[in-house]
Amino acid sequence: HPKPFTIVATGDLVKEWEEADQKHSLWESKSELPVAGFNYGDYLKKTAKAGAVAVEVYANRGIENVYLEVKTRLEQLRELYLQRQGSPRIRGELLLNQVSITPDFTDFDTTRFSDEIASQVVKALLFFEPFMGEYPFRKLAVSQIPGRFSQGWPSLLYVSSLSFMSPEQRMHLGMGTDREADFLECLHAHEIAHQWWGNQIGWKSYHDLWMFEGFSNYFGYLFMKEKHPDGKQFRDLLRYSKEKLLATNSSGQTYESAGPVWLGGRLSSSRFPEGYPTVIYDKGAWILHMLHYLMLDPITGSDQNFRFFIQNFLTRFNGKLIATDDFKRMLEKNIDKGLDLEGNKKMDWFFDQWVYNTGIPTYRLDYSITALKKGGYQLKGKIKQQNVSEDFIMPVEVFGRFGPDKIERLGRVVVTGNEANFKFALRTRPLKVTLDENNEILCQNKTL
Ligand SMILES: [Zn+2]
Structure with missing residues (x-):
C-alpha cells in the first residue's frame, strides 16, 4: 500500500517491509478466527x-x-432556513434549532483524543477480564470508520468516528x-465485549444473536457504571x-411486542421497521440485567455468582458456536x-x-402499615402484576423510603399471576413503600 498510510489488521503483525516504493505487512492469528479484516488510513497510532x-x-x-457532506448539507439547510424564516414547514428546522453551525469550524482532527481513548480501552x-475471563487475543486495536456503524472483529475494532x-x-x-453522548x-466497551461474545464464542443461528448483541450492550452499560x-x-x-x-409503532403497538428476542432478524418488518435492533439490543441487555439481579446474594448484594457463571459459560464454549x-x-x-x-x-x-x-409487566402496590402493641410495625401489601399472562412469575423487591436519601430494601416477593400478598415486620415506619427502586x-413501575 502507499507509504504515507497505515494498515492495521486482525491478528498479530509478524513483519513489515518496503518494496518497490510500497509498504507491505504480514499478519498472523494464533488460532482460527471467525472473520479477518483490516483497516487503512492516515492514522496517528498510540499504544498502551x-x-x-x-x-x-x-x-x-x-x-x-x-x-463533510453532512456538514455541507447542514450549512445548505441553514441558508435555506434563513431565507425562508417564518415558514414553519421547512424540513430540517427542528434539527437546525439544536445544531450550532459555524461554517468556518473545520477542526475535526481526533488525534488529540487518542491517549484518552487508549486509557479508556485499557480500563x-x-x-471485563474478571467478569469474562482472560482476553482471547494478544492485541486490541481500535480504529475509526465513517458513519454510525461499528463492529468488534477479533482483536480489531472498527468504530464510528463519532x-x-x-x-x-x-x-x-x-x-x-445527551443520549447520543451516552x-x-x-x-x-460494547465492541470490546464482542471479543468474548462473538469472537471467543459464536452464535449457531439467527435465533441466538440476541445474546451476543444484548449481552455486549449490557457489558457496555456495566462499564459505564464502573x-x-x-x-x-x-x-x-x-x-x-x-x-x-x-x-409505539404507527398502529400504537409497543416495539417490544414485535416478537420474542429469539426471532432475531425476523423482528424487523414493515410494521416494526426498527424491530430487530430494538428488541435484540435493548431487550437482550435487559434480560442479562435481570439475570444479574436474580443472582445477587440477597444478604451481601455480591454479584460473585453471576461473574462465575459468565466466566464458566465462556470457558465451557470457548471456540464454539x-x-x-x-x-x-x-x-x-x-x-x-x-x-x-x-x-x-x-x-x-x-x-x-x-x-x-413478549410482554412487559406493570406493577402497582396497595399497602397499609399498622403499629404493633409489642412495638414495631406490620406492613401488609398487595402487588398487582398487569399486562402479562396469567401465569407470569417474577420476584419483585419491596423498598421502604425512610427519608430523602434513605431507601432500604425490605424484602423480595415472588409475584405469580395478577397479584401477590405479603406481610413484613418492620422496626420503623417508612414514609412510603415502593417496588423495584x-x-x-423490565417493567412499568407505578409505585415510584
Ligand atoms: Zn454489537
Whole structure:
C-alpha cells in the first residue's frame, strides 16, 4: 500500500517491509478466527498496555468525506432556513434549532483524543477480564470508520468516528444530544465485549444473536457504571433501552411486542421497521440485567455468582458456536437459588416469559402499615402484576423510603399471576413503600 498510510489488521503483525516504493505487512492469528479484516488510513497510532494485552488506537488525522457532506448539507439547510424564516414547514428546522453551525469550524482532527481513548480501552479490558475471563487475543486495536456503524472483529475494532470526536465536534455535525453522548461513550466497551461474545464464542443461528448483541450492550452499560460510580449513566442507559421497547409503532403497538428476542432478524418488518435492533439490543441487555439481579446474594448484594457463571459459560464454549438452549442449560446446571423459582432446577419460567415470548409487566402496590402493641410495625401489601399472562412469575423487591436519601430494601416477593400478598415486620415506619427502586426488572413501575 502507499507509504504515507497505515494498515492495521486482525491478528498479530509478524513483519513489515518496503518494496518497490510500497509498504507491505504480514499478519498472523494464533488460532482460527471467525472473520479477518483490516483497516487503512492516515492514522496517528498510540499504544498502551492492559496487563499483557497491547492496546493500539488509530486516530484519523482528518475527517472522512461522509461527515463533510453532512456538514455541507447542514450549512445548505441553514441558508435555506434563513431565507425562508417564518415558514414553519421547512424540513430540517427542528434539527437546525439544536445544531450550532459555524461554517468556518473545520477542526475535526481526533488525534488529540487518542491517549484518552487508549486509557479508556485499557480500563474496559481490565474491568471485563474478571467478569469474562482472560482476553482471547494478544492485541486490541481500535480504529475509526465513517458513519454510525461499528463492529468488534477479533482483536480489531472498527468504530464510528463519532465515538472518537469531542461533544463539540459532534455538535457541529448535528449529532450532539445527551443520549447520543451516552451511547457513544459505551460504544467502545460494547465492541470490546464482542471479543468474548462473538469472537471467543459464536452464535449457531439467527435465533441466538440476541445474546451476543444484548449481552455486549449490557457489558457496555456495566462499564459505564464502573466509570461513573454514581450510577446515573447506567440508569439512564437502561431507561433509554426501556423507552425504546415501550415506544409505539404507527398502529400504537409497543416495539417490544414485535416478537420474542429469539426471532432475531425476523423482528424487523414493515410494521416494526426498527424491530430487530430494538428488541435484540435493548431487550437482550435487559434480560442479562435481570439475570444479574436474580443472582445477587440477597444478604451481601455480591454479584460473585453471576461473574462465575459468565466466566464458566465462556470457558465451557470457548471456540464454539452456541444456541439459546446452551445458555439456558448452563444456567440450570448448578442453578442459582434466586433463579430456581419453581423448585425444579429449570429456567423454563424465565425463558418462556422473556426469551420465547413478549410482554412487559406493570406493577402497582396497595399497602397499609399498622403499629404493633409489642412495638414495631406490620406492613401488609398487595402487588398487582398487569399486562402479562396469567401465569407470569417474577420476584419483585419491596423498598421502604425512610427519608430523602434513605431507601432500604425490605424484602423480595415472588409475584405469580395478577397479584401477590405479603406481610413484613418492620422496626420503623417508612414514609412510603415502593417496588423495584433499583430498576432491576423490565417493567412499568407505578409505585415510584
Ligand atoms: Zn454489537
